[in-house]
Amino acid sequence: MSHKQYKVNLIQPIDLVQYAGASGDFNPVHTIPDAARKSGHPQPIAHGMYVMGLVSKALEEWYPKGKLLTFEVRFLSPTYSGEELIVTETMVTKTESDDFHGSIEVTSTHQQVKLKGTFELRGRGSLCTKRLEQNKMKEF
Amino acid sequence: MKEEMTHHYKPFEIERGKIKTFAKVLGLKNSIYYSQEEAQRQGYRDVVAPPTFPTVIEYTNDRDLYQFFDRLQLHPEKVLHGEQSYEYYEEICAGDTISAKVTVERIEEKRSMTFYYLKTMYRNQFNELTVICMTTLIKMP
Numbered sequence: 001m002s003h004k005q006y007k008v009n010l011i012q013p014i015d016l017v018q019y020a021g022a023s024g025d026f027n028p029v030h031t032i033p034d035a036a037r038k039s040g041h042p043q044p045i046a047h048g049m050y051v052m053g054l055v056s057k058a059l060e061e062w063y064p065k066g067k068l069l070t071f072e073v074r075f076l077s078p079t080y081s082g083e084e085l086i087v088t089e090t091m092v093t094k095t096e097s098d099d100f101h102g103s104i105e106v107t108s109t110h111q112q113v114k115l116k117g118t119f120e121l122r123g124r125g126s127l128c129t130k131r132l133e134q135n136k137m138k139e140f
Numbered sequence: 141m142k143e144e145m146t147h148h149y150k151p152f153e154i155e156r157g158k159i160k161t162f163a164k165v166l167g168l169k170n171s172i173y174y175s176q177e178e179a180q181r182q183g184y185r186d187v188v189a190p191p192t193f194p195t196v197i198e199y200t201n202d203r204d205l206y207q208f209f210d211r212l213q214l215h216p217e218k219v220l221h222g223e224q225s226y227e228y229y230e231e232i233c234a235g236d237t238i239s240a241k242v243t244v245e246r247i248e249e250k251r252s253m254t255f256y257y258l259k260t261m262y263r264n265q266f267n268e269l270t271v272i273c274m275t276t277l278i279k280m281p
Contacts, residue, residue, distance in 0.1 A: 019165050022158075
């Protein structure tokens with residue numbers, strides 16, 4: 001079985017500037033080359049949350065009607081502007097209730113693993129992401 | 141839990157334009173992020189916040205995450221984002237006012253790095269839990 005893949009366009013400095021503006025995270029290490037160099041980075045470093053957001057874009061491509069129930073990632077190496085990323089669905093199973101449980105990985109075109117993660121998604125776009133009441137209760 | 145280990149974000153009003161800009165920057169295409177009409181046709185109160193939108197509430201805030209960093213004596217340039225997870229309970233829609241609080245659940249030292257495990261709870265104006273977010277921050281030596 002071939003894995004689903006989503007290729008992200010080359011990350012440009014302007015993408016990180018736009019993400020900074022959209023998210024409100026103006027840490028200069030993400031946008032100002034001098035600040036990045038001072039912190040030991042060769043280039044402005046992509047916001048981790050930007051890369052996670054790109055994974056959400058890949059999930060939207062693969063499951064246009066899907067609703068996320070859970071979404072978790074581990075950041076394994078930094079992403080810099082000038083890199084191209086590929087999001088791959090490394091594993092997926094369909095549950096009896098038509099939910100999908102999957103694993104994803106983001107790699108650069110140079111085979112460096114940027115992040116790994118998992119998701120649970122309701123395939124048939126139900127209105128709400130309400131989870132089991134008992135599950136909710138244990139958080140109180 | 142000691143009070144200095146918790147940070148209350150300023151209640152945040154979710155604006156349609158903010159959702160649209162955020163969705164656009166990520167290249168998201170679903171019309172429920174852009175069109176009030178389409179979102180309501182699908183049964184939502186208004187345009188819907190995308191999956192990672194709760195991070196906007198952490199940063200676009202008069203009491204933002206970096207102010208919590210200050211109290212924890214964390215310097216942003218020495219901190220790496222290790223892990224992030226979301227559990228979704230209710231949709232966040234434009235027009236909602238979201239109150240969020242973040243708590244340091246535990247701190248661990250590993251190989252001269254310090255790991256901060258944070259839990260953020262987001263509630264809407266109906267006091268419903270909308271999202272739970274777990275974040276791991278790694279303080280470099």
